[in-house]
Amino acid sequence: MAAKTPKPQELLQIDHRPPREWWMDRKVVFKPGTWCYAGRPENVKALDLPFPREWSPDEEDWKLPDNWKEIVLETFRDRLHKFRSLKVFMDICVRCGACADKCHYFIGSGDPKNMPVLRAELLRSIYRGEFTKAGQILGRLAGGRKLTYDVIKEWFYYFFQCTECRRCSVFCPYGIDTAEITMIARELLLEIGININWIMGPVANSFRTGNHMGLLPHTFKDNIEFLCEDIYDITGIKIEPTFNRKGAEILFITPSADVFAEPGIYTCMGYLLLFHYLDLDYTWSTYASEGGNFGLFTSHEMMKRLNAKMYAEAKRLGVKWILGGECGHMWRVIHQYMNTLNGPADFLEVPVSPITGTRFEHAKATKMIHILEFISDLIYHDKLNLDPSRNDHLVVTHHDSCNPVRAMGFIQEPRHVIKSVCNNFYEMPENTIYAETFCCGSGAGLNTDEFMEMRMRGGLPRANAVDYVHKKYGVNRMTAICAIDRAVLPTLMNYWVPGVSISGVCELVGNALVMPGEKPRDIDLRQEPLVRPTAEMPSEDESDV
Amino acid sequence: MFGRKKGGSETKANIYELLESNYHTIVKKWIDKVYDSYPEDGAKFLRNKKDPFANPVGFRITRGIEGLVKELITEEPSEGVEEFLDSILRVRAVQDFVPGDAVAFIFELKKVIREVLAKQLRDNIRLMEELLDVETKIDRLALLAFDIYMGCREKLFQLKVEEIKKRPFLQLEGVSCPSAALSLRQMKTLREQLNLVGSRRDSEQQGH
Amino acid sequence: MSRVIFPLIVVLVLIAIPILGVKVAGLHLLFGVVIPYVAFAIFILGFIWRVIYWAQSPVPFRIPTTAGQQRSLPWFKQSRWDNPFTTGEVIVRMALEVLCFRSLFRNKRIDFRQLPDGTPILRYSPTKWLWAFALLFHWSFLIILIRHIRLATVPIPGPIEFLDHLDAIFEIGLPQLYLTDLTILAGLLFLLCRRLFIPQLRYISLPADYFPLFLIISIVCSGMLMRYFLRTDIVGVKELVMGLVSFHPHAPVKDIGTIFFVHIFLVSCLFAYFPFSKLMHMGGVFLSPTRNLANNSRYKRHINPWNYPVKTHPYEEYEEEFREFMKQAGIPVEKE
Ligand code: HEM
Ligand code: SF4
Numbered sequence A: 001m002a003a004k005t006p007k008p009q010e011l012l013q014i015d016h017r018p019p020r021e022w023w024m025d026r027k028v029v030f031k032p033g034t035w036c037y038a039g040r041p042e043n044v045k046a047l048d049l050p051f052p053r054e055w056s057p058d059e060e061d062w063k064l065p066d067n068w069k070e071i072v073l074e075t076f077r078d079r080l081h082k083f084r085s086l087k088v089f090m091d092i093c094v095r096c097g098a099c100a101d102k103c104h105y106f107i108g109s110g111d112p113k114n115m116p117v118l119r120a121e122l123l124r125s126i127y128r129g130e131f132t133k134a135g136q137i138l139g140r141l142a143g144g145r146k147l148t149y150d151v152i153k154e155w156f157y158y159f160f161q162c163t164e165c166r167r168c169s170v171f172c173p174y175g176i177d178t179a180e181i182t183m184i185a186r187e188l189l190l191e192i193g194i195n196i197n198w199i200m201g202p203v204a205n206s207f208r209t210g211n212h213m214g215l216l217p218h219t220f221k222d223n224i225e226f227l228c229e230d231i232y233d234i235t236g237i238k239i240e241p242t243f244n245r246k247g248a249e250i251l252f253i254t255p256s257a258d259v260f261a262e263p264g265i266y267t268c269m270g271y272l273l274l275f276h277y278l279d280l281d282y283t284w285s286t287y288a289s290e291g292g293n294f295g296l297f298t299s300h301e302m303m304k305r306l307n308a309k310m311y312a313e314a315k316r317l318g319v320k321w322i323l324g325g326e327c328g329h330m331w332r333v334i335h336q337y338m339n340t341l342n343g344p345a346d347f348l349e350v351p352v353s354p355i356t357g358t359r360f361e362h363a364k365a366t367k368m369i370h371i372l373e374f375i376s377d378l379i380y381h382d383k384l385n386l387d388p389s390r391n392d393h394l395v396v397t398h399h400d401s402c403n404p405v406r407a408m409g410f411i412q413e414p415r416h417v418i419k420s421v422c423n424n425f426y427e428m429p430e431n432t433i434y435a436e437t438f439c440c441g442s443g444a445g446l447n448t449d450e451f452m453e454m455r456m457r458g459g460l461p462r463a464n465a466v467d468y469v470h471k472k473y474g475v476n477r478m479t480a481i482c483a484i485d486r487a488v489l490p491t492l493m494n495y496w497v498p499g500v501s502i503s504g505v506c507e508l509v510g511n512a513l514v515m516p517g518e519k520p521r522d523i524d525l526r527q528e529p530l531v532r533p534t535a536e537m538p539s540e541d542e543s544d545v
Numbered sequence B: 001m002f003g004r005k006k007g008g009s010e011t012k013a014n015i016y017e018l019l020e021s022n023y024h025t026i027v028k029k030w031i032d033k034v035y036d037s038y039p040e041d042g043a044k045f046l047r048n049k050k051d052p053f054a055n056p057v058g059f060r061i062t063r064g065i066e067g068l069v070k071e072l073i074t075e076e077p078s079e080g081v082e083e084f085l086d087s088i089l090r091v092r093a094v095q096d097f098v099p100g101d102a103v104a105f106i107f108e109l110k111k112v113i114r115e116v117l118a119k120q121l122r123d124n125i126r127l128m129e130e131l132l133d134v135e136t137k138i139d140r141l142a143l144l145a146f147d148i149y150m151g152c153r154e155k156l157f158q159l160k161v162e163e164i165k166k167r168p169f170l171q172l173e174g175v176s177c178p179s180a181a182l183s184l185r186q187m188k189t190l191r192e193q194l195n196l197v198g199s200r201r202d203s204e205q206q207g208h
Numbered sequence C: 001m002s003r004v005i006f007p008l009i010v011v012l013v014l015i016a017i018p019i020l021g022v023k024v025a026g027l028h029l030l031f032g033v034v035i036p037y038v039a040f041a042i043f044i045l046g047f048i049w050r051v052i053y054w055a056q057s058p059v060p061f062r063i064p065t066t067a068g069q070q071r072s073l074p075w076f077k078q079s080r081w082d083n084p085f086t087t088g089e090v091i092v093r094m095a096l097e098v099l100c101f102r103s104l105f106r107n108k109r110i111d112f113r114q115l116p117d118g119t120p121i122l123r124y125s126p127t128k129w130l131w132a133f134a135l136l137f138h139w140s141f142l143i144i145l146i147r148h149i150r151l152a153t154v155p156i157p158g159p160i161e162f163l164d165h166l167d168a169i170f171e172i173g174l175p176q177l178y179l180t181d182l183t184i185l186a187g188l189l190f191l192l193c194r195r196l197f198i199p200q201l202r203y204i205s206l207p208a209d210y211f212p213l214f215l216i217i218s219i220v221c222s223g224m225l226m227r228y229f230l231r232t233d234i235v236g237v238k239e240l241v242m243g244l245v246s247f248h249p250h251a252p253v254k255d256i257g258t259i260f261f262v263h264i265f266l267v268s269c270l271f272a273y274f275p276f277s278k279l280m281h282m283g284g285v286f287l288s289p290t291r292n293l294a295n296n297s298r299y300k301r302h303i304n305p306w307n308y309p310v311k312t313h314p315y316e317e318y319e320e321e322f323r324e325f326m327k328q329a330g331i332p333v334e335k336e
């Protein structure tokens, strides 16, 4: 494509349907709003990653090392040896196209290279062109091409336009997971010093201070205490959580965004209220103060480096098991990677709820359970005094976050809790929820403002579905069990569907939980009035789909 | 060939009736032109002869165009116009257009109408005059479209600033004002993204 | 366009080779015995080699794609086939995948509807075309393949005989028309037309996607020509095939018919091409880690054979850096 968008007039004068160049012939043009800033050298250096330097993707020269090509091919070979997934996925795609229109970025942008199959072909074509005989001899006729500077740029552009959401994988007849391919492609790029700052920054912070936000121990504590003050103002309940306390029964870890950023802080207030209500013997940690793990978006190694803190801290504090807050990619790491990477966790015990005595057998090796599993168990055993009418000012829908659903199968737990704490719940249309949920469009480290246009495009399918329930049922609140969702969906909604706010499930729990000794509540955790439902409630009742 | 048959009766109709009877052709041609304004590897790729709606982008475009044409052929347009324009422009505001190109599709409607009604318009002064009236409406539509487009862009910009404000490092580094925290680089890019021709807004931002 | 033309030309050349070879050069032995043997050997060895090549790489992480409710608490009904927890459940999932193309069954189309009141809405509605025709093609292929056992056995085993009857159940024409001949063609033509006429598909298609389609279509067509139109000497064919499978090959009878040599040569090409192409999805589907693993990684530790120690930021270093802050804030420290 030319650097300038052709004017409609120009298109009309020439034949406006020129033969389309094939994708291998197209070079990437870096348009504003569709790519992220390069990693700052100080962050890259802090992590001992290769080739820290000042560079920018929109410049001609990326200042790559001289032997970038060898490094990439060598790493590629190495990853083929290490990951059967990669090998098999490189070989067996039949290009049936079942995945093509399943990616939110393709749906929202129409850019053909955002079809998962083509995104993967970007890598596959190099695999064929450099590593297979047919590709080396026949080149394009065998679907192969050589690794060039432009290919690297193309990789950067498109592998940082994939949110690793795995929606494509659900529909592929062989389960080819473009997220896995993206993860490995990003590793190849990392080896020649190509990365983005929105990932490098949080990773560097997390490595040093324990959390993405870079909160120092005292700030972390201050923030939680600040939330406790708000809770006191709202409910009259005084909460004094403990930090880094040895001998606690449970270590609680949640994304640091919950401690710091709106609207996550309201979810955090929900946690605090609940733990106080239960008089739970738990502690926060300032060292393992991050549930999320942007290492997942960097490399398998970085994921391990950051994740190591959780077990290390659990061991140091001598807790029995770990409880995890609401977060998407955090749970992908905990559920599918943590025990493999940093286990075995034989110094911990199988999680047992101190209130109900339930043994969480399904987590008996990793020894960490999700807060909603924990709460669902409490509700099932009727241990919570809940007043769902305190959420009557909200008409709620639930956004299934990609990772918990497609890398774990976390579907009914949040719904059980939501339906127990609020009276107005409506599902979004079928095929946009559960395993087929649409991504927020900003996951996998792409939730930065310079990527805004692309985020809005990628979020369009999700927004469309919200728009539907917003118009039909008057939905004004969407819950999401993911810290990235809570950070980016407000923006998305603000643009496409104004009038829908975002929260975690535990915020609703916090609203509904009747605390012993609380003062009469007339405001919710956001200090907004608890307005009773208005007369014009829609009549259809399809909440339990 | 030479305007036999229906031609006689149709020329008696006023322009709005003519537009109404050609509603589907106009909608279809106009949608085609909107798609033509997309770059090869953009939403144009989604155009599918049989089913131009097969995507939310196409959906919004179609919904908008149909609505706009309907509004145009009723002699008194309602506020619905804004909603339909919004439907299209909210999408175009996040795609790679400069403002002029983003709203240029409105003017294509003039061309479409002249094409579709070419036969009837020939030698018919009254219709021509009525057409001018319609075209004035289209011009107004374009102005409105520009406002809406700029509204969307401003919204985007505002959302960016809000996100930047929320960034924790601002507090940590003791900077409370987003524009101060933006490095010059980021500032430059933001400005490019705004696609603002004038520097008015820029100076406002920097004066912050 | 050359992405379509090139494979087409290759297939045409492949058709021409045996015609020339047998009709002009009279190389019956080569085309009737040597090439089929070689091709089959390539197929078997190639297949094994490729599976070993895949299997040499470990599965470091347990990464199933979960398409339904996990097994967690007893009051949630687990989607056993979409989110398997036990090996048994995995086997069912795989079987559904391989036999019924379950994932393809999920396919959705973006769809534009109007509500009764005229407001347009957008939805994602199921589309089963690809699934149906893919299934049609594959099952027909399998049945046809099994039917061929008839040529290599005396006496013909009962089940094969039965299948044969079933396939020709409509008793149309003479020789009787096989259903699967029609269904495989329908399937193949559908898959080809999709590729040719859906812009997105044409855009992603490589020569290697058209080639197998053209090749298999030619095989089917040559087979059907042989059976229904240009009759060949079935007895001669059977003798030849029996010789091949019993490893006592003898030169084919001369007037067996060129069309037969075209058919067997194309089949040989398919076999020889198989291990080096996307057709290996047949083996790969069983090795795909997002499908063949149980989602029980919190229940049972999955071992990564190359898990190596990494540089972390231990607590001691953390405390060292922030001790003063921690003490001031009243956070317990290890070293005062
Ligand atoms: C375990 C066995 C197999 C399974 C589960 C399987 C599954 C599939 C699936 C799900 C597709 C995608 C849908 C489609 O495009 O049709 C496909 C495509 C295809 N399969 Fe298979 N397959 C198997 C064996 C074979 C064999 C033995 C062949 C024959 C040589 C074959 C030839 C093809 C071809 C040519 C395509 C591509 C069709 C196209 O171009 O669209 N498959 N297969
Ligand atoms: S669905 Fe799977 S096999 Fe089909 S094109 Fe996509 S990745 Fe390839």
Ligand code: SF4
Residues within 6 Å of the ligand: A102, A103, A104, A105, A114, A115, A116, A119, A161, A162, A163, A164, A165, A166, A167, A168, A169, A178, A179, A182, A439
């Ligand atoms: S993982 Fe998600 S973002 Fe990436 S290609 Fe697949 S559908 Fe698109």
